[in-house]
Amino acid sequence: MLEIKNLHAGVKGKAILNGLNLKVNPGELHAIMGRNGSGKSTLANIITGRDDYDIISGKIEFNGIDLNEMAPEDRALEGIFMSFQYPVVIPGVNNTYFLRAALNAQLKHFGKKEINAADFMRLIREKLKLVNMDEKYLSRAVNDGFSGGEKKRNEILQMLTLEPKLSILDETDSGLDIDALKIVAKGVNDFRDSTRSFIAITHYQRLLEYMEPDFIHILIDGKIVKSGDISLAQEVEKKGYSWLES
């Protein structure tokens, strides 16, 4: 699904990722942990193609396609999705309208018939239930007046609607209360299958208790210094990161 080879990358000319390797196969959930500023969000931004974030050397392939030079919207259409660490408010842009436009862009990309407003409402109501969100959020502007946790749920709502192949969850658990965390984790778990992959960036082992990752990676100074199973997360929770530094 995703293959990153010896990736050096940065933002605005500053190097942040320093030789990162990662391979994510279909059906796998990889968790990435690491200190503040270690480069986790940078990795997510590089994979999704954000402006100002540049690959210096190395390679990212998604299902065999080289992602370098590919526009973010094309990556999204190919099935890459990021749940933002800090979802942005977009004044005046209606949430429902936006999400239907996004779904239709995808349907059109695959030569399928676009979904009309009525069918979309039926679909979105189903998805709302999965994240336990009230319908009133649909009529608001994107993320406008949403609490921190509501924004995160809105991200998951978008994921469940767009059904990406690779979902990158950048600290989706941060700011969620325990009930919301369970709801979001259940949403993700029900969505998991042998064809979809996930990269979950988190600071807390708690999320991983609900999500059952296949691999845990520890990112230090833009490099994966150690990979392992859930026990690695437990170890980090106890000991912190310094023992992993070289």
Next chain:
Amino acid sequence: MKYFRDEFDSFLDLNKDENDTLIKLRKKSFENFMETGLPTSKWEDWQFTNFSSLNAGDFRLSSANDVIKPPGIVPGQIPHSHLLLIINGHYQPGLSKLPKNVTISSGADHYFSHPEFYSHKNMESKWSKGLNPFYSLNTSMMNSGICVQVEENTVLSNPIQIIYLTTAIQNEIMNHPRFVFELGNNSKATFVEHYIGSTSIGYFNNCVTLVELGQNSFMDHIRIQEETSGSHHVANSFYGLSQGSTLNVNNTSIGSSLYRHNINLKFCDANSSANYNALSLVDNEQHHDQRIIVEHSSDSCQSNQLFKYILSDESSGVFNGKVIVEEHTRQTDANQSNKNLVLSPSALMNANPQLEIYAEDVKCSHGSTTGQIDPEALFYLKSRGLSHKKSMELIMNGFISDISELVNDKHISEYLNKIASQQLQKIMK
């Protein structure tokens, strides 16, 4: 400048039969205009707008030669509205049936029945802050326009739409339309004042609009400026609000290379409220300059202004807004907001929101922001698979979405949305 004198002289010649007092008013106004000439960059409140193209121009006052047959399909016509059509300054009667309790009169007829709307003395005393050379020029040569009066206790279910169309002209013309909209006590109506151009030849419209709201009346005024890109559009609008009246204005401007609009709004009596939303969408070298003065001269009045501009290419915008709260007025609530989106590094916005408060019992807010498309928002939308173009479109439509909130008529809303999104498509490129 010389052409103004020539045109004025031949106008007087052609209208020799006009009533003496009206001729006197015209002459006096023309003298006033010639004394000052057109505003220059040295004038306070005019410094950002250059009228040299009007000085250098050679606009002929529209004449009988410019009378043409109305087109089969009138551009801009809004469904379910009562249409009043003026083409090249010439009223086309008999196109639509007006509702009961609504009377229209044109130029001289209205002047004789309502000289108070025209007398310089009256205008000076009521609108001392709003008079300027363009107003005088309009009075001297007012040659078109229409007065619409809605009687007391009348509720109009359909809007009255005035289309002022400039089309199929042979050479550069000018017009000085005078509009009066009078809404009787306890009445309710929607007026659409709509300027459209369809010609590749340049022209100059110098408009004056007087709006009077009777006690406890309710007016929606929609002003649409869709002149051609080669035209000049200068306007003076005056709104007088009587006790307990409510005014909602939507002012959408997308045309003209040179657009200057002076808006004067006055609370003449207590307990009234006015909401004024304005939108300018410009590209190329368009210049849009709007100045509004809101005078809170009575108790318990509320005003809200929202001015938004989107500027692309080498276009420029000016917003100059002043709220004046006069001494001894009580319970004033005044809000003013100006927000601008600049799409290109060569586009320029000048904003100057001002408050002049001479009373104590006041709730006021004002502010102005100018910025670019938020790159975070743009990336967010793209990361969901939306193209660059679609994402930009969504963000800009989102930016202007609150402007149309004041429009109550569905057909007008649809029309405004349509022209705004077409213009956005154009200026995005």
